[in-house]
Amino acid sequence: MSADDTPEDENEDLRYFVRIGQTDLDGTKSVERSLTEMNGIGRRAARIIAEEAGVDRTATFGALDDDAIDDVVELVESFEEEVPDWMVNRPSDYYTGEASHVTGNDLNMTRQHDINRMKKIDSYKGERHRSGQKVRGQRTKSTGRTEGTIGVNVEEIKEDMAEEAAAEEEEDDEGGL
Secondary structure, eight states, X not given: OOGGGSOHHHHHSOOSEEEETTEEEETTSBHHHHHXXXXXXXXXXXXXXXXXXXXXXXXXXXXXXXXXXXXXXXXXXXXXXXXXXXXXXXXXXXXXXXOBOOOTHHHHHHHHHHHHHHHHTTOHXXXXXXXXXXXXXXXXXXXXXXXXOOSOOHHHHHHHHXXXXXXXXXXXXXXXX
16 A cells, blocks of 8 residues: 555544643554653553543544543543552652652653752762762662773773784894894
């Protein structure tokens, strides 16, 4: 099937970008896959949102009618009210103590505020963040190194040996005359 054989009405109603909050989602992908592109929405949350909105999660997101897209947008914005507290990404906010689900750019800002707070109160995790080391108990003896090459540089050794061999041959040639 060539590009000329595609039906005209299929591409006419397709919205290539669907805006939710401050995030542009790809309208050519399925509803579930498009929603997972948004920060704070994973596959499970995308499935729940599609189910609650009454849309097929495998349907093309941009091909849905405006009412269905508006339902999905509303559910994304009020996700914390639809699901139990254990399912949201901030089950207990530090300042308010309430459960909330943060998405989009707000998630990045909230995460940065949390890291800055840890640095400010000199917690162990804050010290690790400040020094640029691993924070969550990962191994650091062999991974996470940022300072140049560690170990033996075989190529450099071979080059040095080749230069030494060439220098010895030149000395032998000069001494033999």
